[in-house]
Amino acid sequence: MTINENYLLKLYSKYKKELEEITPLIRKKFLKISQQGFRATFSDFEGEVLYVLIRERKPEIIYEISPDCGYSTIYMVEAINKNNLSKKKSKLYSFEIEKYKNSEPLLRVINNTLINQSPHHKIIIGDAMNTTKNYPNPDLCLIDSNHEAFFGQWYIKHIFPRINDIALIQDITFYDRREYSGEAKVLLDFLKNRNYMSLGVVERKDSFYMKRESFPNRRFYETNSILVSFKEKIQNIKPTYKDLTNDNDFSKHLTHEEIYKIEKKLEFFPRRQNLWRTYFLLAKNSECKIDKKVFLNKAIGHAISESNFNLKSLKHLSFLSLRFGYLKTFIKLLIIEPSIIFGVIKLIWLTILSSKFFAKINN
Ligand SMILES: C[S@@+](CC[C@H](N)C(=O)[O-])C[C@H]1O[C@@H](n2cnc3c(N)ncnc32)[C@H](O)[C@@H]1O
Numbered sequence: 098m099t100i101n102e103n104y105l106l107k108l109y110s111k112y113k114k115e116l117e118e119i120t121p122l123i124r125k126k127f128l129k130i131s132q133q134g135f136r137a138t139f140s141d142f143e144g145e146v147l148y149v150l151i152r153e154r155k156p157e158i159i160y161e162i163s164p165d166c167g168y169s170t171i172y173m174v175e176a177i178n179k180n181n182l183s184k185k186k187s188k189l190y191s192f193e194i195e196k197y198k199n200s201e202p203l204l205r206v207i208n209n210t211l212i213n214q215s216p217h218h219k220i221i222i223g224d225a226m227n228t229t230k231n232y233p234n235p236d237l238c239l240i241d242s243n244h245e246a247f248f249g250q251w252y253i254k255h256i257f258p259r260i261n262d263i264a265l266i267q268d269i270t271f272y273d274r275r276e277y278s279g280e281a282k283v284l285l286d287f288l289k290n291r292n293y294m295s296l297g298v299v300e301r302k303d304s305f306y307m308k309r310e311s312f313p314n315r316r317f318y319e320t321n322s323i324l325v326s327f328k329e330k331i332q333n334i335k336p337t338y339k340d341l342t343n344d345n346d347f348s349k350h351l352t353h354e355e356i357y358k359i360e361k362k363l364e365f366f367p368r369r370q371n372l373w374r375t376y377f378l379l380a381k382n383s384e385c386k387i388d389k390k391v392f393l394n395k396a397i398g399h400a401i402s403e404s405n406f407n408l409k410s411l412k413h414l415s416f417l418s419l420r421f422g423y424l425k426t427f428i429k430l431l432i433i434e435p436s437i438i439f440g441v442i443k444l445i446w447l448t449i450l451s452s453k454f455f456a457k458i459n460n
Pocket residue numbers: 136137138139162163164165166167168169170192193194195223224225226241242243
């Protein structure tokens with residue numbers, strides 16, 4: 098059997114009812130944990146694919162590297178509970194290095210995130226590079242952890258050979274550009290002549306969009322995961338890197354028509370994370386004054402929309418505006434949300450400290 102688009106579509110049909118039941122509950126949880134200041138960094142599509150794969154393939158041993166505050170864990174625990182395999186047979190191990198999240202013990206944070214607890218679920222605190230050695234080989238593995246090159250090299254060498262069936266690896270490539278991380282580079286180099294399925298490409302197909310229409314949005318962000326199969330053949334679906342913003346170095350002067358084209362792409366469903374940053378970079382590198390103004394206003398708009406859950410986007414955008422001399426933008430942001438001033442002062446302080454630190458190292 099080959100894992101292909103058709104297979105995934107069939108799974109969506111088969112488990113649609115279950116997804117219709119759990120997605121509203123996950124949405125509630127997402128809103129709650131975000132308001133409490135805990136992170137969730139898993140897109141809706143990634144979560145659903147993970148859910149249906151666990152339901153269908155019934156893996157006995159599952160690794161989650163890493164859960165952070167437990168948002169991706171929700172999908173996995175719900176699926177494993179539904180599988181109803183014997184407790185002895187089926188286990189989900191979540192490997193997380195941080196003992197505390199926002200000063201709260203990790204176990205409490207994850208238990209607060211989950212909709213239901215599971216007798217199959219075990220959280221292991223420590224460096225996954227060591228702790229995973231102590232557990233049986235996984236059938237299915239989620240990797241969403243450290244994004245540095247050494248970590249990618251580690252799991253290619255030490256985890257991939259142990260996976261019996263399939264892996265979903267997050268933060269690797271969108272449908273049109275790869276993630277700018279050492280991990281993404283190392284992994285995509287490794288996979289250059291191997292098959293993998295880019296879920297970012299699959300997500301954009303009308304057939305999938307229609308299957309998912311009845312699920313409420315949860316974390317409505319573009320997918321940047323890939324599926325790698327270790328047992329069966331997998332359809333080779335790779336992204337094409339047609340970068341509309343000139344290879345993301347934002348150096349090109351853009352005409353209004355080109356800007357319109359970019360906007361149409363960027364604002365296409367679902368949202369792209371940190372769109373305010375993209376617009377800020379476009380403004381910074383645009384030579385035309387009118388374009389600059391339009392881009393800065395767009396950056397403000399997207400930062401406001403991202404600030405629904407926390408103020409990080411507004412704080413960072415005002416810090417960057419100040420740093421690069423866009424005083425009007427800075428003042429606009431302060432008027433919109435005066436409380437960000439403390440965050441901006443903290444960022445300035447941290448920048449000074451780190452530049453002193455690096456100056457010391459370099460000497
Ligand atoms: C992007 S977050 C995971 C997000 C999570 N899957 C979700 O859905 O919200 C990455 C996590 O990897 C953890 N991490 C980084 N290096 C690690 C390591 N060596 N071992 C275990 N966990 C690690 C970080 O502490 C962080 O919580």
